[in-house]
Amino acid sequence: AWYGHLKYKESPLWIAILASWGIAFVEYCFQVPANRIGHYEFTAAQLKTIQEVITLIVFCVFSVVYLKEELKWNYLVGFSMMIGAVFVVFKEW
Template sequence: MPTIALLVISNLFMTVAWYWHLKGGMTKPLVVVILISWGIALVEYCFAVPANRIGFAHGWSAGQLKVAQEAIALLIFGGFMVTVLGEPLHWRHFAAFACIMAGVAFLFVGKN
């Protein structure tokens, strides 16, 4: 569970680092946005790297870590998209999420 918790925290910071400027930050110079995003991404790395090390040490493969991260990222981005950016969810968002979750299931099936 620490792997999942750290990946969730990591993805919260990652989503903010990549997309915060789309709502209210568009007037800032691009170089300023990049520097701010790098600062946020540094915090994100402080959670992502331990998440991957802990998960790998507990028997997760690199592929399992990656698809779990992608599924978490999609969930967090969906919430960010709706709550911060004010964009609606459509059926195709749910269909894409179902496809990614199927990929997660394929990599975890038969995992001891």
């Protein structure tokens, strides 16, 4: 769900929940058809892997630009290890 509410901690929790669900709904309106189309070419595990990689990239940009958090070296090392996981998932063995 949406992490933008972390910047507005003074807002009521119910507003954060509604905003998060609203954004998630719009995301799913794109994700569900994309997964149906993508499943003709990719397995479910591969589709989930693609989704997670995209999510991590967007989240890194979001946390640095919007939340003003630093991208620490250990995050980058961990994400690099995930690249190895992507290779394993997509490799034809």
